[in-house]
Amino acid sequence: MSTRNRRPTIRDVAAAAGVSRGTVSRVLNGGKLVSPEARAAVEAAIASTGYVANQHARSLATSRSNSIAFLLTEPQHLLFEDPNFSVLLRGVAEELSGREIPLLLMVAGTPSEWRQITRYVAAGHVDGVLLISSHRDNPVLADLLAHDVPVVACGVPLGYEGRVGYVAADDKLGAVTMARHLLERGRTRIAMITGPLDTSGGTLRLEGYREALGDLYDETLVATGDYSRESGRLAMAELLRRRPDLDAVFVASDLMAAGALATLQAEGRRVPDDVAVGGFDDSGVAAAMHPALTTMRQPFGRISSEMVRLLLEVMEGEEPAGIMLPTSLVKRDST
Amino acid sequence: MSTRNRRPTIRDVAAAAGVSRGTVSRVLNGGKLVSPEARAAVEAAIASTGYVANQHARSLATSRSNSIAFLLTEPQHLLFEDPNFSVLLRGVAEELSGREIPLLLMVAGTPSEWRQITRYVAAGHVDGVLLISSHRDNPVLADLLAHDVPVVACGVPLGYEGRVGYVAADDKLGAVTMARHLLERGRTRIAMITGPLDTSGGTLRLEGYREALGDLYDETLVATGDYSRESGRLAMAELLRRRPDLDAVFVASDLMAAGALATLQAEGRRVPDDVAVGGFDDSGVAAAMHPALTTMRQPFGRISSEMVRLLLEVMEGEEPAGIMLPTSLVKRDST
DNA sequence: CACGATGGTGTGCACGGTCACAGTAGCGAT
DNA sequence: ATCGCTACTGTGACCGTGCACACCATCGTG
Numbered sequence: 001m002s003t004r005n006r007r008p009t010i011r012d013v014a015a016a017a018g019v020s021r022g023t024v025s026r027v028l029n030g031g032k033l034v035s036p037e038a039r040a041a042v043e044a045a046i047a048s049t050g051y052v053a054n055q056h057a058r059s060l061a062t063s064r065s066n067s068i069a070f071l072l073t074e075p076q077h078l079l080f081e082d083p084n085f086s087v088l089l090r091g092v093a094e095e096l097s098g099r100e101i102p103l104l105l106m107v108a109g110t111p112s113e114w115r116q117i118t119r120y121v122a123a124g125h126v127d128g129v130l131l132i133s134s135h136r137d138n139p140v141l142a143d144l145l146a147h148d149v150p151v152v153a154c155g156v157p158l159g160y161e162g163r164v165g166y167v168a169a170d171d172k173l174g175a176v177t178m179a180r181h182l183l184e185r186g187r188t189r190i191a192m193i194t195g196p197l198d199t200s201g202g203t204l205r206l207e208g209y210r211e212a213l214g215d216l217y218d219e220t221l222v223a224t225g226d227y228s229r230e231s232g233r234l235a236m237a238e239l240l241r242r243r244p245d246l247d248a249v250f251v252a253s254d255l256m257a258a259g260a261l262a263t264l265q266a267e268g269r270r271v272p273d274d275v276a277v278g279g280f281d282d283s284g285v286a287a288a289m290h291p292a293l294t295t296m297r298q299p300f301g302r303i304s305s306e307m308v309r310l311l312l313e314v315m316e317g318e319e320p321a322g323i324m325l326p327t328s329l330v331k332r333d334s335t
Numbered sequence: 336m337s338t339r340n341r342r343p344t345i346r347d348v349a350a351a352a353g354v355s356r357g358t359v360s361r362v363l364n365g366g367k368l369v370s371p372e373a374r375a376a377v378e379a380a381i382a383s384t385g386y387v388a389n390q391h392a393r394s395l396a397t398s399r400s401n402s403i404a405f406l407l408t409e410p411q412h413l414l415f416e417d418p419n420f421s422v423l424l425r426g427v428a429e430e431l432s433g434r435e436i437p438l439l440l441m442v443a444g445t446p447s448e449w450r451q452i453t454r455y456v457a458a459g460h461v462d463g464v465l466l467i468s469s470h471r472d473n474p475v476l477a478d479l480l481a482h483d484v485p486v487v488a489c490g491v492p493l494g495y496e497g498r499v500g501y502v503a504a505d506d507k508l509g510a511v512t513m514a515r516h517l518l519e520r521g522r523t524r525i526a527m528i529t530g531p532l533d534t535s536g537g538t539l540r541l542e543g544y545r546e547a548l549g550d551l552y553d554e555t556l557v558a559t560g561d562y563s564r565e566s567g568r569l570a571m572a573e574l575l576r577r578r579p580d581l582d583a584v585f586v587a588s589d590l591m592a593a594g595a596l597a598t599l600q601a602e603g604r605r606v607p608d609d610v611a612v613g614g615f616d617d618s619g620v621a622a623a624m625h626p627a628l629t630t631m632r633q634p635f636g637r638i639s640s641e642m643v644r645l646l647l648e649v650m651e652g653e654e655p656a657g658i659m660l661p662t663s664l665v666k667r668d669s670t
Numbered sequence: 671c672a673c674g675a676t677g678g679t680g681t682g683c684a685c686g687g688t689c690a691c692a693g694t695a696g697c698g699a700t
Numbered sequence: 701a702t703c704g705c706t707a708c709t710g711t712g713a714c715c716g717t718g719c720a721c722a723c724c725a726t727c728g729t730g
Contacts, residue, residue, distance in 0.1 A: 052458035056394035057686035084422040123387035393717035
């Protein structure tokens with residue numbers, strides 16, 4: 001007399017409600033062609049039997065999985081270090097939890113994992129993909145598009161504009177804003193530590209900085225990092241070697257800014273008196289730094305919710321749109 | 336002449352290989368009763384057709400989903416702030432990526448989400464659950480066990496020892512180690528900022544501290560936080576008010592230690608000269624703090640890989656085991 | 671030579687849904 | 701009375717697998 005008989009199926013519900021499977025199915029899928037009495041009976045039967053639809057059977061019949069993937073095509077250590085990923089992930093999970101759409105987390109850091117994931121996704125195991133931070137030479141995006149998989153990218157997808165939906169912060173304008181802010185503070189030898197230049201965020205922030213600086217721009221003021229704290233530390237050291245006279249630095253991520261700040265302080269530069277430091281992201285570390293970091297806030301909450309919304313639209317057959325969200329300057333103590 | 340006909344099925348493969356569906360199925364599932372020629376033919380056919388098994392059909396037939404869930408039963412903002420979660424998540428994803436087992440991320444911070452998730456999991460949509468940080472009053476664990484869902488918890492599951500598998504760092508011994516380290520440094524008025532006391536990590540670290548202090552223990556030296564940076568800041572302020580004479584503080588997480596450090600510095604206490612600070616976790620912020628934080632390293636990599644290994648075992652029908660992993664003291668500049 | 675093992679293979683059914691289609695009842699209009 | 705229309709309901713086929721079972725050679729053995 002175990003209660004571990006069998007999960008109730010749609011047939012059990014139909015029997016309990018005195019209707020047919022078809023009617024139960026219609027109730028489940030919100031069809032309008034159901035009489036009020038039948039609907040009530042079915043709903044009562046569902047409650048009394050404790051019925052929960054079998055997603056696998058449903059997927060088999062409809063060939064839709066009703067799930068989406070959060071795909072990270074970065075070496076794993078970046079998920080580990082960069083807080084932005086987890087912030088995005090959180091936003092997406094939150095946005096999705098109300099909609100009963102399961103979220104699959106996929107991390108593919110190596111070419112062999114790229115192939116594996118592509119195969120898996122192309123096989124129809126997920127209905128759509130939220131693609132995070134794809135470098136330009138990464139073939140995953142092209143493969144997904146070739147298989148008609150709905151994709152929404154985070155950040156402008158270099159080389160695929162118009163063919164794939166995306167949500168991005170306005171990196172260029174943000175960089176312009178920060179650079180102008182530093183100029184207004186009276187700084188004239190403003191260095192920059194960029195992100196990887198094969199990503200849209202990396203290049204666009206550099207572009208904005210360059211544009212805002214105008215004649216003050218000089219390539220000896222620019223060093224490149226990879227968004228890790230350590231790379232910020234190294235890039236700052238390199239910049240100080242090349243341009244000991246610099247009086248400000250715009251760092252393309254808060255985490256790199258933390259590294260840069262450590263270098264500056266180790267070298268005895270006072271921040272912001274000797275060198276002003278501006279970051280990008282407004283991640284958790286920004287406010288906790290000493291001095292607290294002036295930075296450009298990215299609207300991560302909106303980015304993730306818009307990504308989800310857009311992906312669902314694309315999955316419905318809409319044309320992929322591109323959404324650009326504004327960043328905002330958060331003034332603290334480092335500038 | 337579109338290539339968008341239809342995904343190849345096991346029948347297509349069978350036809351291409353000149354064998355029956357059954358034989359293809361046997362090859363796919365590693366059955367031994369297949370002749371070498373048939374196996375070779377099937378493998379060639381799989382390659383030429385680009386066949387990928389339909390997971391939904393397979394799950395329907397076997398009533399196993401071949402996926403596991405990473406279930407976070409915390410208010411969402413903690414995922415946002417606490418870096419340990421993402422470190423664990425990364426470890427789990429890494430461990431799983433080699434095994435072709437998809438990982439579902441579920442976040443359930445409210446009672447209504449708990450019910451929803453429980454329903455979903457109990458309906459058989461995942462084969463097992465990695466449960467992260469369940470507070471004692473959380474009914475999710477009990478519900479999952481009641482539905483015979485294989486579960487492995489992170490940290491000792493208070494009240495369920497023996498009934499559910501778990502992987503934990505040795506919190507108590509770690510706390511003893513840190514407390515002794517502070518004693519060896521000659522400190523005698525050692526305060527503690529604990530984690531939430533309805534979690535095993537929270538109580539066990541307090542126990543270890545208390546045991547190591549012996550006669551030096553005094554309840555005015557203890558304040559409670561919730562693992563957030565802000566709570567560390569507040570708890571430290573409270574401790575300084577109660578015991579301005581304290582000369583060391585053991586903080587139950589690095590993030591809270593960062594908050595505590597900020598308070599200490601704001602109050603003009605020199606670290607470590609006036610007050611030594613010890614953390615717990617060895618998360619990314621520890622080495623980046625000023626001064627760099629002495630802390631207990633938790634073996635997150637091993638924790639996540641052992642959790643996965645253990646869960647797979649339980650899913651195979653093994654009895655749930657408990658695994659305790661050692662922590663290690665990382666001496667830096669704050670003690 | 672009959673026989674039972676043994677290794678290999680093909681086939682029907684079940685898994686739990688969805689969906690197209692056929693069917694029915696009620697009702698107003700012709 | 702017949703017809704067509706509308707609102708609803710039931711049914712069978714099908715989605716792509718795995719699995720139990722039946723079957724078929726082959727071969728060594730008594």
